[in-house]
Each structure stands twice: as C-alpha cells, then as structure tokens.
Amino acid sequence: MGWPTTSSIAPVNSTDLLLIEDTSASKSKYTTLKDLSAYHSILIGGFTSTTPEAQATAHNVYQDVKFDAPSVDTGSISGISSDNTKFILLSDDNQDGMYMFYSEVQFSDAGSSSKRVEVQLRINGSATGGAETAYPTIDGGPTRTSAVSFLELTNNDYVQVRVKQYSGSAGTLEGGTVYAYKMGPA
C-alpha cells in the first residue's frame, strides 16, 4: 500500500482515534476511524427461497418484492415496512443524502422461451429510472437480472423493488438481494 513516507503513523487501523470538534458543544472529541468511515452507511437485505418463502408472480402484473430486514446496517438508518416491501430512511438520525441502490431478482423458468422479466427500483412509489429487462429469458432454468440507481433520499422516503414477468403463466421469485450505499450527504 502506498502509505506516504511523510507520515509517522502506520497504515490506518479501525481502532485509531480521530480528533474532531463538536461545534454544537464547543468541545474537542475523538471518534474512531471505523465509526467515521461507517458514516457512509451500508445496508444489505435479502431473501432466499425459504426466508421468506418463495413469492408467486402472476403473468404481466407488477408486484413489489418482499425482503427480509437488512442484515447489515452500519448506521442503523433503515427500517422495513410491515409488509416487507419498503426500505425506509428513518427520521431519528440525519441520514439524508445520495444513495446507490442495487437489486437483483431470480425468476423461475416458466417454460416459455419468449418470456421477459423486468426489475425496477422505485422511490416513494414512483419509478426512478433504475430498471432492467431481460428478454428473451432462459428456457429451462432460472433467469436472474438486476437494476441499479442513484437516489437522493430524505427522512421517511422509501425504496421498493418492483418486478414483472411476461411468460404467459404464473411463476415464482426464487431469491434476490438488495443493497444500498450512502455516497454522501444531500
């Protein structure tokens, strides 16, 4: 690693302390480098075919994907709605900012070689432009595709993953994941 020769400290360690000034209290304080770097909060949620159970998808109908609560959240910034479809930016901590969201979803094979599937990212119920369609999809196996978007979020905004499959018959969501990364303040 290209650590500068002008520095007298060893490569950074998560237990190192950084001196900061709390302007609201006019005090100098220390924070750990780990806490500082984790301020760029990460949350990761996901579901598998068993947790929660696989989700049915009707032909040509948009539906919001259900996820588990985030399994990693370095800043305790996120909540998930009671129906498990909305990731919500909580208002008890100032986490407004720019986020990158990414999601991928695995669709079962529906037996048609001409089907298509679509994954959308949505903010407060509206499409964000983060959408991807796989067409034609795999005949004889699952198709897994993704969507990514940069979103500016403020308190209580929520993000959903919406999908649709166009196979001509009912299908199943076999798994998927979603993660978000705070890129910086608003």
Added chain:
Amino acid sequence: MGFSGFASSTAPGNLDQLVIEQGGNTRYVTVSALTEAINLRVSLSGVSDGTQTLTNNTWTQIEWKTEALDDGYTTDLSLAPGLALRVDETTAGYWFVYSSLEFAYSAANTTPRRVRILKNGTDLLSGIYQRATSASVVTDLAAQAIVKLEPHDYITVEGNQASGGNLDISGGFFYAHRMAL
C-alpha cells in the same frame, strides 16, 4: 454540498492534516493519505492464457491472469490462483466487488450464460443468469455486491454456460473497493 457548509476558517486544501491518536501517540496525517488508506482498491483483468474454457453446465472458478491494481496487498495471484480478493486484519471491512465476464459466441444462442460472485467459496453474493446475446456476438454479463469481509475471508468469481459443449470465456474483469473499515 460545498465546503462552505463546514465551520472552518480555512479553505479546502490537500495539505490539510488531521490529528490521529494511535496507540496512545498523537500523529498527523493528510486528508488524502487517510482517504487512500481507508479506500483500498483491487483490480484484475483477463483470464488464464487469454481464454478459459468452461465445460457444459458446470460452475467453473475464474483464474485471473493479471493483477492491474492492488494497493492493499489483498490479492496475490501467484500464491492463490483463482482468488479475486482475500483480506487480512488490516484490509478487512466493507467491500464493493464487481466482475464482468465475456462469453464467446455460439450457435447455441438460446442457452444460458451465468456469472456469480462467492464469499469463501459458498456464499452467493451476486449472480446474473441470462440467455446468450446472439449466435454471432459475444455475451457480457456483470455481477456486483457489497459485502462485509472479516480477516481471511476471500472472494471468487465463477462462470457457467449451457451451450451443450465447451465454450470459452474470452475476457474478464474484476474490481473491488473497500468502502468502510
């Protein structure tokens, strides 16, 4: 947000220093050096011998050929062929990992092409499974994830195709970026 949002009497400058307490000792470090120390980067390119042949419908670990960047000593291809990323006590943390693979074209253009990223050989972090683009054009697929890596955790990339016979990976790319400690 501009720099004016800070309660600072100084203009932005790359020579600014931060006060660090390390092991009971007070040290100083430039902002840019601290940022570089936290945000480690790794990139790999190519596959072994320019191509790597995948047998039909078999997940195969990608063997990377060239290490283009590694500023955290997180990967050593000569010691651990096939590992895209491995972390230790000083490089553990939250990592963004990304890989794309280029599949050679095949007449079996309605059959699957797949890429996936695994942690410690078993945990699926990301996967993209789609049909080939066409019978005369290569197919590129990319997967990505954010993952928390503990010391000695490692990342591998695997490819899979079901064309009915052997098919080459004609190129590939991997990069990773530590986002937080």
